[in-house]
Amino acid sequence: MIKCIVCDLDGTLIKYDDTMEKRTEQLLKKCIAQGIEFIIATGRDINMVIDFLNQYQLDCDLILNNGTQYCNKELTMNDIYPMSxxxxxxxxxxxxxxxxxxxxxxxxxxxxxxxxxxxxxxxxxxxxxxxxxxxxxxxxxxxxxxxxxxxxxxxxxxxxxxxxxxxxxxxxxxxxxxxxxxxxxxxxxxxxxxxxxxxxxxxxxxxSITNKGKLLEKVIKEKGYAYDEVAVFGDGQNDVPMLQLFPYSFAPKNASQSAKDAARYVLSTTNEEGAVFAGLEQLYKAGILKI
Missing domain, CATH: 3.30.1240.10 (Hypothetical Protein, Haloacid Dehalogenase-like Hydrolase; Chain: A; domain 2)
Known part of the structure; x- marks a missing residue:
């Protein structure tokens, strides 16, 4: 059963104007209300994420800068992995x-x-x-x-x-x-x-010490989640390491070929059309996501 949902932002969860497709927003918030943890994994830094979090009143852990920074939802933890x-x-x-x-x-x-x-x-x-x-x-x-x-x-x-x-x-x-x-x-x-x-x-x-996949793997182990309790969504080359790791990984229709090759499932919808909604709905219909 899915206990954690992890989403890239650009090209995956959000549309070109930094908003979420309405059904995606509603279903994601329903999952969060049911106690399913939500984590953002993005190439953005904190300053490029904070407006989105405030707009949708999201309180979640953040994997930032392609996996070189991790902040917990209270922003009291800030682990960084700088280059030499x-x-x-x-x-x-x-x-x-x-x-x-x-x-x-x-x-x-x-x-x-x-x-x-x-x-x-x-x-x-x-x-x-x-x-x-x-x-x-x-x-x-x-x-x-x-x-x-x-x-x-x-x-x-x-x-x-x-x-x-x-x-x-x-x-x-x-x-x-x-x-x-x-x-x-x-x-x-x-x-x-x-x-x-x-x-x-x-x-x-x-x-090269870390990336989205390596840091996400570390985070979910610390939280006690099994690999098959995590659903992962991503569209870019920088998402490949985390898409490869998890059995429930999804790439939207608009994803790069490398992301599609790495993901377990390729969706028929784009980020603009609500790809994350489609992936979560697929998990729900399969009895893997309880909401």
Whole structure:
């Protein structure tokens, strides 16, 4: 019987405007009310999640930054798994030389090597160029200056951050020329780092010590859940490690091929159509989810 539901956010639980499909919201809240635990596992940092949690009044544990950070629902626990300073210095030098915009997620907020105005301007151009939005930007944390620049800091270079003792949890590197990503990825084979993506136009770099799957496995063992008591939903390359681990893992119709290959079940609905609802309904009809 399912005792825990774990969901990625972008492309899985939420729609392009950061809202949940109505049936999904209702069923998920019904599950939570029945005592089934809900955990978010996302590539986002806490500042990109907090508005969503408040909007839907969700009180849950968080796996953040592709599995390099874990916060309990009381936010009294904050386990982090940063990359080494040597790896950070090498990778940031390579990406900067190719003109990538670096959003550096840390234990002290979001950093970049350009100031706030330049950071936002480049990010805004990326948003307008994204096929996900098609020139129309919904009002949400990721698309508003005040939301995206929340807890933003400028650093001259990696060395400045290292000297300040800032712990780097994830680098989100984005470029207006999406085709250039494939070429540069071949140069990023640096010991101690994992390379993945959530979208076509980005590269996500984290410590290879952990990922969504490794951290989720640690969390569910500490909570005492068996693998077949956990339902997992994800759509991206960064979700593959957790989709592979659990017998009840689901990828929506819009998922990447790597996520579909890793998941036990591929749904016929997209995130926009309520894929998580469809997966939970499937478990309910099979008698595995009691609500």
């Amino acid at each position: 300073y040597d790896a950070f210095s090498k990778i940031s030098t390579i990406l900067s030389s190719y003109g990538y915009l670096l959003a550096i997620h840390t234990n002290q907020g979001k950093y970049s090597f350009v100031d706030a105005d330049a950071f936002w301007d480049y990010h805004y151009k990326l948003l307008l160029a994204s096929k996900d939005y098609k020139g129309f930007l919904p009002e949400k944390t990721f698309t508003t200056r005040s939301g995206y620049l929340r807890d933003f800091h400028y650093a001259k270079d990696a060395q400045e951050m290292i000297e300040k003792g800032i712990k780097v949890l994830k680098i989100d590197a984005r470029h207006l020329d999406a085709y250039s990503i494939q070429g540069v990825k071949q140069q990023l084979n640096i010991d101690g780092l994992d390379i993945s993506s959530s979208f076509e136009d980005n590269i996500e770099i984290t410590s």
